[in-house]
Amino acid sequence: MRAIHELSQQYGFKVVEDASHAIGGRYRDGAIGNCEYSDITVFSFHPVKIVTTAEGGMALTNNSALAEQMSLFRSHGITRDPLQMTRESEGPWYYEQIALGYNYRMTDLQAALGASQMQRLQEYVERRHEIAARYTQELEGLPLVLPKQAEFSYSAYHLYVIRLDLDAIIPLTHAEVFQSLRERDILVNLHYIPVHTQPYYQKMGFECGDFPNAEAYYKTAISIPMFPTLSSDAQDKVIAALHDVLAK
Ligand SMILES: Cc1ncc(COP(=O)(O)O)c(C=O)c1O
CATH class of the missing domain: 3.40.640.10 (Type I PLP-dependent aspartate aminotransferase-like (Major domain))
Structure with missing residues (x-):
């Protein structure tokens, strides 16, 4: 900024x-x-x-x-x-x-x-930090790039986006990892589809390949559950599912 x-x-x-x-x-x-x-x-x-x-x-x-x-x-x-x-x-x-x-x-x-x-904003963000710290600790060592916070920033941790190391998980694909997590009832999501690849912007003349970093990000990113009322048990389930899926 x-x-x-x-x-x-x-x-x-x-x-x-x-x-x-x-x-x-x-x-x-x-x-x-x-x-x-x-x-x-x-x-x-x-x-x-x-x-x-x-x-x-x-x-x-x-x-x-x-x-x-x-x-x-x-x-x-x-x-x-x-x-x-x-x-x-x-x-x-x-x-x-x-x-x-x-x-x-x-x-x-x-x-x-x-x-x-x-009035509860600070409490919400502090809880998000606790959840993020636990993910960071428990997911270390998996073939993932985890979110990191610049030293001059305090993130609000709206999302916790993990990125897959695709070379390390061959033959598993991004879509298969996503699907396997959903099959284990983990409501993962993908934030976001690069906007220039959407039909509206394609009609305006933007093309796939125009923003290679955004596209590379999209091919590896998965948002895992992050909200203040996420219980420890539910977070354990997310962590276990990721270990299980990525161990394959
Ligand atoms: C980064 C960002 N900007 C803008 C918006 C749009 O917000 P709203 O739907 O409240 O207009 C969103 C919603 O997802 C967003 O994530």
Whole structure:
């Protein structure tokens, strides 16, 4: 982020930081979301995320003009702030539509859920760290590349993505390992299919091979269960299944 920020200063572009996986994490002594290296940071509150409001998200900025603009977009371009209005107020009912916006308002029920979840953010992320530390300890020695955290970062551990050493597990394939884990009732997943390989982007002219690192990652990655209520017994089952599948 710091390097991207430096480039943005040099070339004059804006930075929108997608921190959908990173709420509760830290980067270079600052909380993710402080916008130290970006113009806007976004969080997702989708149900699978660290904090959820059932659906929705949050955009943060330190720039008051951007904050005003985003507030307008949120609610049909309408303002009740006299400083933003172009005419004298006609009475207590008065508001003005000064831009074309959307209906991106969050319901009170969702906000209540989010506010309650936010109080537990630290606890959630600490539990994720415990789970990650145990995986890292118990999976060492298997033909895997395990996630690692840069020393200047504190990960939120939204995901724990293992990468298979495909040469070391021949004749087993990535798909077979994935399938064998699912057959053992381990709900593994794959985050994500590189977006340029999706039909929409292919129609725009992107081709497979355009981003070889993303494609190489996709061929080896498997997300294993990671959520704060994962019990020790359930985690043992995941660890045992991985040992069993990879021993073959
Ligand atoms: C990195 C990242 N950015 C953005 C999104 C989209 O979030 P939302 O569905 O809340 O718009 C996701 C959702 O999976 C994500 O993982």
